[in-house]
Amino acid sequence: MASRHAITLAGALALACAAAGPAFAGSVTDLGLSLEQVRALNAQLTAPIAAPGIAFGSPVGFGASWGQAYAGIGGQTLSEGSDSADGSATLGAGLGDSRRFLGVDVAMNVISLQEGFAEDGSWGFKFHHTFPFRAALAFGVDDTGGWGDAREQKSSSYLSYTQVVDLAPESPKRPLSLAFTLGAGRERFAEPGDDVGAFGSLALALHRQGSVIVDYHRGDLSLGASAVPFYRMPIVVTIGFINLTGQHADTEFAAGVGYLYHF
16 A cells, blocks of 8 residues: 555645736836836736646645645655555645635545555645735645545544745845745654644645645654645645654655646
């Protein structure tokens, strides 16, 4: 059966954001804006249609709202052998409005793509709110309502907060931003023998289409990189290594691809 890490990677694009609409037809001087406002407007009008990932295993505070649906596929090598690998898939959609009140992110996770496709899986639910200062808070439950072998898994609840900080606000078209996530959860988020465990991630966006990520999850570290390879296509690719310290398992390679659809 595939690892929960692959399932997390499969849903990575729930955090993607749409670009703004068409450019203003007249001169920017007609708007009466300051230089800083012109720079910010230009940056939004020329932004990629999606954002790179900001976590590599930890659940983030952001989620999908009404009008957003996503699909993803992820996989990783397995410790049984260097040629052994498995994957998982996620389908999800958003309900509600996270900016005005509350968004609900609903995801169906297919746990294994190798051993009996779609025979094992579970549901995940995330209730989240987005704040005006580029932050979000979420309460979620994973591994609930499972079928197949996933029925043996216990539900994992968590609380997560994510904040995005602009490190170079004077250069919005070439931003340098830092996103951090802090949270705590039960079951798969806790180390063996503990009721509650902490998790967190740091993501540095060196480009609007790329980021590097350090993730702490269940007492171990992971290191990854995420990219939006196509400027006008909402596809996010994330790759990296998990279990770098070998706390509970061997170091493994993991990767995921996600796609966001707006309706």
